[in-house]
Amino acid sequence: MTGGQIAGAATLPSAPPAMPLQDTVLLPERLGELTGLDGFGLGGELLATFLAAFIVGNLMLAMTGVAGPWAKRKITAAFTDRIAVNRLGPAGLFIILADSVRLLSKELVIPENADRPAYDLAPIVVASSALLGFAVIPMGSGIHLADPEVGLAYVFAVSGIASLGLVMAGYASSNKYSLLGGLRAVAQNIAYEIPLVITGMSIVIFAGTLQLGEIVSAQAKPLLTIAGISIPSWYALVNPFAFVLFLVANFAEVGRNPFDTPEAPTEIVAGYQTEYSSVYFVLIYLGEFLHIFLGGAIIATIFLGGPAGPGPAALGIVWFIIKIWAVFFATQWLRSAVPRVRIDQLIEIGWKGLLVLSFANLVLTAVIVGLIA
Template sequence: MTGFVPLQSEPTLLPETIGRVLFGSELAVWQEAIAAFLGAFLIANIMLANAGVAGPWAKRKITASFTDRIAVNRIGPAGLLIIPAAAVQLMAKELIIPDGVDRPAYDLAPIVLASSALVGFAVVPMGSIFGINLQLADPETGAAYIFAAASIATLGLAMAGYASNNKYSLMGGLRAIAQNIAYEIPLVVTAASVILFTGTLQMSEIVAQQAEPLVTVAGITIPSWFAFVNPFAFVLFVVANLAEVGRNPFDIPEAPTEIVAGYMTEYSSIYFVLFYMGEFIHIFLGGAIITTFFLGGPAGPVLPGFVWFLIKIWAVFLFTQWARSAVPRVRIDQLIEIGWKGMLVLSFANLVLTAVIVGVML
């Protein structure tokens, strides 16, 4: 395809590459386990580094730009040293455990929230850099796996709200459950319309089929990204993703004017860091899903695929921060009504229309 670099037909997965470098071509079971662990460790740290930049620094700078303020600019060049400074500050704070909390649910909740997003990246095709393909696994059920992994976050929010022994936290947890159920269904149904087009749940195949040219205008080839093929589904998915990651107008589970900080009101120190970090990792996981299903994955001109992957997930992050700064919060009853009476109906309508189109094409 003119100007775009699609993925290889059968790229070597990251653990296989690491295994060959360390142990040669024939690997024992324990060697495969070590290679898989090292690959997972690398991918996890890449995403944690992105979340570490986004939380303390990028979020503040972007919000300041939208609201005509300066934001952090005193600690290091452009305020970049706020990243390690904030990490040290938060982790050095005392970990306060309120009386009456339900442990170990209280202790496990932030771990569940953060880890559920990280495991989702296991099947995401992130493209390649320096000839190395950055994908841990490529199962035939990859799409089902990534949505299942992302949905585990709801369990963490419910655990935090219930275990905190605080009525505001409990309310935040219940709101999170109601919100995620109301918007996860439209999210999955909209993704199913993409799967109808591709005929597969395998993430690499979903990306590969978007590498075909859609139309050529004035010598410029537009790829078959599903954002172009089905823009209605793309808009539905982006809106539902805002609800899944808790960004305006859907940040009801932690609305500070109503329930203090919702499910994480009683958390401090390293537990708060895990909640805060998990929130941004989930935003990037949502961006990775949008990139894979609608934006051609890591495909793009000139630059390595992994660079394009990062550009696209950061573009999604920028959109979520714009929504946070510009879109007013809705009430909880309005949120539920939008989900069940609006998004659900539209997502099924899109699925039926897609099925008809695919049936006619075949």
């Protein structure tokens, strides 16, 4: 087997035509090359792609696995003068193991009047829609599954599928709190998806492309050089206004404070996830964290230079993960400190505030870019 692989690798031409920018070789191709799977035609390519997706998916799931049970506790505890988990393993890290056993071994309680296929599908939709988004994110160190020309549009599209999952969960649970939560979730996602996409478009105007790989490499150019230190033209620095807008819209999109009205536990118990228990609960929970990380990944990619950072390019993934975690950290910070807005205020902020501002930003960006060009 090993011999066959090596032979296959040797006989085949090297990677497809190099694109001019970084991450020229996508992960499936590199894997195919390394393992020799690309010698097996379409089947081999599929297998290599599957392997690559498996790696990226697991990387993200591992991060949520750490973030959910452990990091979130530790971070909120630090904000609220507590210590949090510290008994199991160093800094309580083994709580991750204990938590996963606990969550998975709980009884799955399904309400009598639940609308079954929808009720069962909702958690899967919520969790998988976020995972799909990572397919086009360039994470540095060669970890990049695909780089379609409509990358940014694709990310917004798949992460928007989550709203469908939330509505399904909301109405299929046959619970009034779930229904209220589902309705709030839709209202919120519609109100904030538009500013999010519009603000994203202003970046597209800068970069001139929807392709995420190119957006990242466009940010590598130096913005200005002060005392020999070159500051890259990350779009967060080029257009901080758009960055803030996007950040706010993103918090609303992932439903975190001050925009966590859809599940507002003190008002509507847990919103759309009230009736979910055990594995389904874990899936929804995972989905939420994946969405936070996906939001972080999008922000890192289009505003913070993606995997760029000091040191060798091989460290790209490290920088990328640090940036994602910075966004995650910010969500927990807000959660500890910022009050939740009321649903009508939330909608008002979305439609009357963010939407107007994001269009202003778009027009202004277009004018400025047009003038410079």
